[in-house]
Amino acid sequence: MKQKVTNQTRRKMLIGGAAAASTPLWMNMASAQSETIKIGFPTPLTGPFSAEAQDQVRAAELAIKEFNDAGGFNGRKAELLVRDTKLNAGEAATRTLELIEKDKVGFVVGSLSAATQLSINAVCKERKVLFNSISQSDAINEAKDWSVYTFHEALNPTMTAGAVARYSIPRFGKKIVFLTADYAYGHEMVRAFERAGKEMGATTLADIRHPLGTSDYSAFLPRIKALNPDILVLCNFGRDLVNSAKQCTDFGLKSSMKIVAPVLLYTSRIAGGAEAFEGIAGGTSYYWGLEDRIPQAKIFNDAYRKAYN
Structure with missing residues (x-):
């Protein structure tokens, strides 16, 4: 049954759930237009994957800047909240829970490591918060860890x-x-x-x-x-x-x-x-030399060079 759920169905379920929670609707709409879109980003800033994690953070910060410079979403700007998982599943779960309950993030992106992504996913599933894993892993795509809140952006x-x-x-x-x-x-x-x-x-x-x-x-x-x-x-x-x-x-x-x-x-x-x-x-998964034949790669590379010298 789970395998038959389409992307469109997932969107309808998420939108329907958000609408059901809107009471009164006009007050939430007015509030939403002024609120910052907070994005939680748990990643292993310390430990053996620190260089790769910091590289991901730089790219995420670049994306946030481009989003905000373009006017955001209906005037709403975005903010990236980065937290160190220390490449530890328990630490990752704790930081994710803080991002959701204390910082009130709208959704969570990150993990980098297969060692932490499932603990982050478990917290997000329980709290009904979207999680987009950017880790190389097969497990995040498997049925036992699936939910309507689970997404995966990466090769596996x-x-x-x-x-x-x-x-x-x-x-x-x-x-x-x-x-x-x-x-x-x-x-x-x-x-x-x-x-x-x-x-x-x-x-x-x-x-x-x-x-x-x-x-x-x-x-x-x-x-x-x-x-x-x-x-x-x-x-x-x-x-x-x-x-x-x-x-x-x-x-x-x-x-x-x-x-x-x-x-x-x-x-x-x-x-x-x-x-x-x-x-x-x-x-x-990405090679900078693609800029020689793919225009979007050149645009990204130029923006990254400008931002980080």
């Missing part, structure tokens, strides 16, 4: 790791080792890579898991080398990806295997340096 591991697998395996080989961050994001990336690889006869030699926020990968590297895979897949993100890429490079793994990363962002390349990521293949 099925898309991302699947695309990278279909590119990599025919070019580099079928024997695969995964170095995986031990939480939802890493697990889902492995699952998607293996699903795509199965169609091409790929074999998993090992899925070597490490804790989120690992700084030293030296204990894992000799085992990876001994397994002698065709491809080493780094199923991690942020500072974890930077540290593992650098240490794999220093250990000399690139000479005997191809290293790929399902999600390879510009922030990681800046943090790790050119040498660490030389020769590593990966996928990305």
Whole structure:
């Protein structure tokens, strides 16, 4: 039954619920026209994903400025309320609850991490507040976490790791080792890579898991080398990806295997340096070079450069 609910039905339900709460209607309309539109933005400003989170905040602030400069919505301006989840599910739930009950946000956007998005979603579902997750995750799209208040704006591991697998395996080989961050994001990336690889006869030699926020990968590297895979897949993100890429490079793994990363962002390349990521293949949801052939990408890039030098 849930799968048959259309976007139009969702909108009608949300609009109908808002209208039912309007008593008296003219008073709410007058109040709404003068109120600021508050947008909650919980994201991991501290921890191993801090660089990526701060990048998201900058882009969100740019969007808010453009919205307000254009006159807002019927004269109503928007305000972004950023809160640090510290990459912790409990902290994320607490900050989200504060945004809803104390700050009276109209809706919530953010999370970045699959480690926090489900706790944010649970709070928003309970309080009947819209949540738009911008995390790479399959779980947020699954029926058990679905609600009329749940939205997802991002690629997911099925898309991302699947695309990278279909590119990599025919070019580099079928024997695969995964170095995986031990939480939802890493697990889902492995699952998607293996699903795509199965169609091409790929074999998993090992899925070597490490804790989120690992700084030293030296204990894992000799085992990876001994397994002698065709491809080493780094199923991690942020500072974890930077540290593992650098240490794999220093250990000399690139000479005997191809290293790929399902999600390879510009922030990681800046943090790790050119040498660490030389020769590593990966996928990305947005590449600034798109401005050469897509006008809207050029408009966005120019606005971002102007805002943040």
